[in-house]
Amino acid sequence: MLKDIITPKKCLFVPNAHTELRGQLSRSRGVTIMSGNLTGNSRQDVSGVSARVYKNGIYGFSSMAEYSSEAADAVLRAATENADFLDAHVAKGKPALPDVKSGCRTLSEDIPDAEQKRYVEFARSIDDYVAKKYTNLASRTVAAREDSMEKLLCVSNGFDAHTCLQRAYIYVIMNAETASGVPVELFKAFGGEGGFEANFKDPEALYPEIDALYERLMQKREGIYADAGEKTVILGGMMTGMLAHEAVGHTVEADLVLGGSVAGPNLGKQVASELVSLTDFAHTAFGEKAPLPVHVDDEGVEAVDARIIENGILVGYMNNRESARHFGMTPCGNARAWAFSDEPLIRMRNTAVLPGKDKLEDMIASVEDGYYLIDSSNGQADTTGEFMFGVSMGYEIKNGKLGRALLDTTISGVAFNMLKTVDMVSDEVVWSSSGFCGKKQPMPVGMGGPALRCKVMIGGR
Amino acid sequence: MEKYRIIAQRILDRLSSRGADMAHCSVRESEMREFNVDGNEFSLFRTLFNRHVGITVFMGGRKGSVSINRFDDESIDEAIENCIAAAESATPDTAWELASGNGERHFSRGALVPDTEKLFIRTKELVDDIKSRHPKIIIEQMIVKHVSSKGVYMSTTGNCYFSESGKYVAELMYSAHDGDKLTSFFGSDVTVSDLDKPFIDCAFIERELQDIENQLDSAPTNGKFQGTVIFTPACLVSTVFGNICGNFVSDSGLLEGTSLWKDKLNQKVADERISVSFKPSDKRIVNGELYTGEGFLSEDYDLIKNGVLQSFMLSKYVANKTGNKPAKNSSFAMIIESGDTPLEEMIKSIDKGLIIGRFSGGSPGANGEFSGVAKNGFMIENGKITHALSETMISGNLADMLNSVVSISKETLVDGTVVAPYMAFDGITVSGK
Structure with a gap:
């Protein structure tokens, strides 16, 4: 764990400016086995210290790849000089940031670090299982990953905090071919918050879900192309999570609102069906720990939930301290930095559509001619809310019953239009947290939601 | 440079004494000065001082890699031990290979020392140029830096x-933005070795800003048709050739055997007007790659010459695994040869089609099939651009497209990282509302 060399530097913070001083150790461990070949076997440890100084409406920032008292002194000086440089050149003349709740959060537990051979052995066990049992695959990839961010933060005003976000995953990717030679692929991530050892004790525990993945791949291999056009669909929880993050979440990040996103003119307006509510959870969701909990952000703001859509009305944005002042909102702890050398940006944490009252089976039974779309391979969205998601697994629905599996397809639409078509919401939330959100810096995020019945454009072949 | 040599030599000596078959390491320091503009206003000036030590060791054919960002002996000793432990946990593979016998080389290129004051002036000039020449543009984020x-x-x-x-x-x-109307976002970028020119005059920045302003009054396409689609140079590189490289000629496609072109070396795979090369030493590429990750000195090479596949983009490892030759560099300094048709003439020759500046879609499958949303696009009818597009999807097959080239432009994008023309392809499926 990082030794606290940060807090004693508080006496060096310059007056009449807001200062953040952060020490950070980021670790990543990775193993990749591609069709039996160990192509990746690496460990990375990156540490350093950074300072950011807010003065008259601009920030100065500096970082050094050294976690020492001298480096902390140096980045404080440099960040102050950078703020002075930009202030002298652009003279925005904005007032100081409003104060936020002060406090201190400590970290007591050790941060576990598994030996590299554990990643190799576990991934090799999974790969051997898949290779021996499923000989008709065209190719397979098994990867083991862990990443962690330990941070020591000290601020002029707000929460000082020692935090760590650690997560570990096993990724299994299977490829096969249809009778006509069309490649089909399915992927599943296992794991979540915490260290590798805590998440993965026994490879056999994953076998049932790997078997299920293979079964779905075989169904997909016999799958059909979806009919193109606007269709009634049931979006599974994973798809809803993607929608919540990509198509809504990014448009309500306040920096993108200031950059002209569609959420700007829609605050306080109906942007979705009354059945739809959406929240960016900080650390607890529905009475349980959120997938990737954030307790204090990198501006020293104690993290609380950010309410975005309530009963279809857009009620708020995700903010940092500066944008919250601009919009007259309360910052909820959305300012997060990836590496020690990164400045905090407005980022999501655990973004989800809230559950409704419908049962998934009733929702499927209610569709005469449509699709049940379960998994997304990727997603992209615009600041206009226009989105495109790849659908990697789904089924046709005919007369209320699931039919044949689908080959890869895409769905597209405009979020604030499409969400108005939601007329059923299931009572169960599905989360995912294995990916990175990309926005200048990568960031681990959680996303989730219930199944939604709605209308959406499906791409067909 | 001597301090880097001492650290690197110490790492290799230590690994050799511990029984390494072979090993390599990289010891570097980097600096960055960066201005950020958000929502048309300056927001941040940051200076970063970083270090990198990358170590890879091979022991009994087993490979382990570690990277850290500290130069002190204790951290490096720990990294060496972790690297050895990683290698010991790996499975042996005889395909690993490093370049050998190139001796000592020295390279120095580009603007080594930043002119921070001038960088600020050029950044402010770009903000002011956009405000005055393109008042409907809102800069979501601008990052201008020296690295x-x-x-x-x-x-x-x-x-x-x-x-x-x-x-x-x-x-x-x-x-x-204009009242309640807004367009999709778009990204422009350029890499240069000096600050002699205003940024707005570099690459296609001015042209792309104008295209986005012209997107404000957009409408969907009606129905579904097969037509000709012109890809702008940036879209051509990222959507067409970027995915072709990833799917058909890269390490994973050949190692997994999923590449459509795995047996196509020295065969025709594209229209004979298509020539694509990777030339890190080309003067239009800023600070191109010097050596590969396996230590081979980078040389320029042709990927496709007059439609014939000349090389795969393989590492030495995958080349050894698959019995192919490795690529002569591992960069993406892509140069696509231009044609002889002015863009205006390309548009005039199209009865019904599109010109698109960005594609929003999933990665194409191994068979090259793609489908997604055409972004920042315009409808072309009877040889004229008629309107900007919204909610329009395109689909096709990458391998088939290369044999359905209609025309290639004289105009060429040179942005410091790639060189590419506009290219028009026939037979793309366009579907709207």
């Missing part, structure tokens, strides 16, 4: 490369 690095790559196989380099980079994300 430099220096250090050494050293291997136990007789390679020692000292290098230092510096460059300026401008990256913009923006959209256009």
Whole structure:
């Protein structure tokens, strides 16, 4: 764990400016086995210290790849000089940031670090299982990953905090071919918050879900192309999570609102069906720990939930301290930095559509001619809310019953239009947290939601 | 440079004494000065001072890699032990290979020392130019920076490369707004080795800003048709050739055997007007790659020459695994040969089609089939651009497209990282509402 060399530097913070001083150790461990070949076997440890100084409406920032008292002194000086440089050149003349709740959060537990051979052995066990049992695959990839961010933060005003976000995953990717030679692929991530050892004790525990993945791949291999056009669909929880993050979440990040996103003119307006509510959870969701909990952000703001859509009305944005002042909102702890050398940006944490009252089976039974779309391979969205998601697994629905599996397809639409078509919401939330959100810096995020019945454009072949 | 040599030599000596078959390491320091503009206003000036030590060891054919960002002996000793432990946990593979016997080389390129004051002036000038010439544009984020690095790559196989380099980079994300109307976002970027020209005059920045302003009054396409689609140079590189490289000629496609072109070396795979090469030494590429991750000195090579596949983009490892030759560099310094048709003539020759500046879709499958949303696009009818597009999807097959080329432009994008023309393809499926 990082030794606290940060807090004693508080006496060096310059007056009449807001200062953040952060020490950070980021670790990543990775193993990749591609069709039996160990192509990746690496460990990375990156540490350093950074300072950011807010003065008259601009920030100065500096970082050094050294976690020492001298480096902390140096980045404080440099960040102050950078703020002075930009202030002298652009003279925005904005007032100081409003104060936020002060406090201190400590970290007591050790941060576990598994030996590299554990990643190799576990991934090799999974790969051997898949290779021996499923000989008709065209190719397979098994990867083991862990990443962690330990941070020591000290601020002029707000929460000082020692935090760590650690997560570990096993990724299994299977490829096969249809009778006509069309490649089909399915992927599943296992794991979540915490260290590798805590998440993965026994490879056999994953076998049932790997078997299920293979079964779905075989169904997909016999799958059909979806009919193109606007269709009634049931979006599974994973798809809803993607929608919540990509198509809504990014448009309500306040920096993108200031950059002209569609959420700007829609605050306080109906942007979705009354059945739809959406929240960016900080650390607890529905009475349980959120997938990737954030307790204090990198501006020293104690993290609380950010309410975005309530009963279809857009009620708020995700903010940092500066944008919250601009919009007259309360910052909820959305300012997060990836590496020690990164400045905090407005980022999501655990973004989800809230559950409704419908049962998934009733929702499927209610569709005469449509699709049940379960998994997304990727997603992209615009600041206009226009989105495109790849659908990697789904089924046709005919007369209320699931039919044949689908080959890869895409769905597209405009979020604030499409969400108005939601007329059923299931009572169960599905989360995912294995990916990175990309926005200048990568960031681990959680996303989730219930199944939604709605209308959406499906791409067909 | 001497301090880098001492650290690198110590790492390799230590690994050799611990029984390494071979090993290589990189010891570097980098600096960055960066201005950020958000929502049309300056927001941040940051200076970063970073270090990197990358170590890879091979022991009994087992490979382990570690990277850290500290130079002190204790951290490096720990990294060496972790690297050995990683290798010991790996499975043996005889395909690993490093370049050998290239001796000591010294490289120095680009703007090594930043002119921070001038960088600020050029950044402010770009903000002001956009405000005055393109008042409907809102800059979502602009990042303008100078990055430099220096250090050494050293291997136990007789390679020692000292290098230092510096460059300026401008990256913009923006959209256009007029009352309640707004466009999709778009990104422009350029990499340069000096600050002689205003940024707005570099690459296609001015042209792309104008295109986005022209997107404000958009409408969907009606129905579904097969037509000709012109890809802008940036879209051509990212959507067409970027995915072709990833799916058909890269390590994973050949190692997994999923590449459609795995048996197509020296065969025709594209229209004979298509020639694509990777040339890190080309003068239009700023600070191109000097050596590959396996220590081979980078040389220019042709990927496709007059429609014939000349090479795969393979690492030495995958080349050894698959019985192919490795690529002569591992960069993406892509140069697509231009044609002889002015863009205006290309548009005039199209009865019904599109010109698109960005594609929003999933990665194409191994068979090259793609489908997604055409972004920042315009409808072409009877040889004229008729309107900007919204909610329009395109689909096709990458391999088939290369044999359905209609025309290639004279105009060429040179942004410091790639060189590419506009290219028109026939037979693309366009579907609207």
